[in-house]
Amino acid sequence: MIELDAETLRRCRRGDPAALGALYDGYRQPVYYLVRRMVGEAEAEDVCQETFIAVFGAVAKFEGKSKLSTWVLAVATRVCLMHLRKRRRREISAESTGDEPLTLLSPSDALLNKEFFQRLADAMDRLPENQRMAVTLRSFEEMSYEEIARAMNCRLDQVRATLFRARCRLLKFLEGR
Amino acid sequence: MSTPSPQHYDPQEWSAYLDGELPAARRDAMRDHLRDCPPCAAILRSFEAVQRGAESLAQQPAPAQPQRRTRLVAIGAAMIAQGRSWRRWLLWLAAIVSAVILAGLAAALWRGATQPRQATPAVAMPKVQLTLDRVLITRYFVEPPSLEYDVTIHNGDARPLEVIRVIVSDPLGEKERPVAAALRVEAGQTLQRVFSRPIGEDARLQSGRYRILLETSDGRLVAEKVVP
Structure with missing residues (x-):
């Protein structure tokens, strides 16, 4: 996975479309894979989109305490878990x-x-x-x-x-x- | 294949070994163990195959979605711009509120500095009288010496009077003195009272203006005495 350089990240925080595009391109594949595994192919694109909206919405608050890739995947994890909760899948209980x-x-x-x-x-x-x-x-x-x-x-x-x-x-x- | 016998490493440890999540000493010992233990090596190989397989799956390219990408980036940029605009407004608002508060505080401080409490006018209560009978220093055997204000309060009004606050002001400075909860002067009553403030051992009664202010339920009463 790539890590965005500090300048691109700074531009992401300012909402520069080119930088946000770079963020999307850099993490689309791992996010899609994670989401696809967790929610299935049929809903993967929608949940992937939800994840990136969450990422873009919060990137200004990203403090750099972890790697950006880890943070993006953590956001994706939460979005997946919320989605699964909504679907009321109860695999954990099994x-x-x-x-x-x-x-x-x-x-x-x-x-x-x-x-x-x-x-x-x-x-x-x-x-x-x-x-x-x-x-x-x-x-x-x-x-x-x-x-x-x-x-x-x-x-x-x-x-x-x-x-x-x-x-x-x-x-x-x-x-x- | 069968599960290894108990003298081998716990399979869960091989899982953590594979992930590089063991302390170095433990990892080295396990690596040495692998050389002579085919069952443990088989466990590790199996875990490794599953892990490598999962990693390869994760490398599979995601389907390209150029339109979705364009839309998402536009949404993201708009969201951030909106957030920045809100933040900017909030910052302005916070700055204005802070400025107003600071201006208010400054004005209050300025008023406090230019209008000393001595100037606080007594509220006209013609039927109530406060007299400062004398100011003296009293020395007791045990307690530290104190500057005492002997006052007389006469309530000629038809209703009782509650004393809420007492402030004395003299060459030592201004000081609020505690008031007993039950300091109440009944209608028609004349009450003598002593309010004191502790002073230093060597303090002497200095010349100057000695003033006492009583804040009551009906208004303020002021009395003063000048010591030559």
């Missing part, structure tokens, strides 16, 4: 809080080919909301546990446990194709 039995991939499964990606994408869509969110945020390489915790408004140890459970569950889904 989530097991206990440890998942660990299934491992066979060496041939571990090949990152097109079929594997498709199966993984399907498996991710079946994860409970918070696990999907954690795995998706983690898939942006810059996001540390601390940044994920901040975006998801939870503790560090919860991020660690959620990611672990998500991975176990993904392996189980992949195994039971």
Whole structure:
């Protein structure tokens, strides 16, 4: 993910359309991916748009305490969670809080080919909301546990446990194709 | 494949290891362990495959939406411009309000400086009299010496009088003295009272104007005495 330079960010705060365009171009792809994973393809564009409106509305208040990419993804996370809450999806309640039995991939499964990606994408869509969110945020390489915790408004140890459970569950889904 | 036996590292730790979220010493020990432990290496490989797969998925390009982009940027620019305009107005408003308050304060201070309290006129209460009988310094054995104002209040009115505030003013300066909650002069009553202010051990009665102001429920009463 790119990080906007200080000058572009300053122009964003002043509402310069060219700078806002650069912000949009820089983060459209990760935001879209996160949103697409969280709310599904049908509503992804609308929620993505909602996210950027929220980002543009708040960029003047961005204090630079975190990286801009982390902040944008945190905004996207909140918009997704609000959207999901509105939809009253209750996947979290269906989530097991206990440890998942660990299934491992066979060496041939571990090949990152097109079929594997498709199966993984399907498996991710079946994860409970918070696990999907954690795995998706983690898939942006810059996001540390601390940044994920901040975006998801939870503790560090919860991020660690959620990611672990998500991975176990993904392996189980992949195994039971 | 099977789950590793308990003497191996906890699979959750391998998940954190993969994310680089372990202390360096722990990470090094686990890396060493990997060399001789195929089951742990298999766990890590599986987690790694899932993680790398997720990262690759995240790289997939989002569908281009040029029209939506143009509209969003325009909305964003308008929102920020509006926000800036509001902020500018709010700043102006805050500045004007601050200026008015400061001007008011300055005027009050100026009035306070140019119109000393001694000039506070007594309200005409023809039937009420305040007399400052004497001013003296009293020294007690235990308490510090005090400058005392002996006064007489005569309430010739048909209704009782409440004393709310007492301010004494003398060469030592102006000072408000506490008033007992029950300082009430009934209709037709004459009351003698002492109001005092503590002074230094070596203080002497200085020449000058000694003045006492009583703020009552009906108005102000002033009495004064000049000590030569």
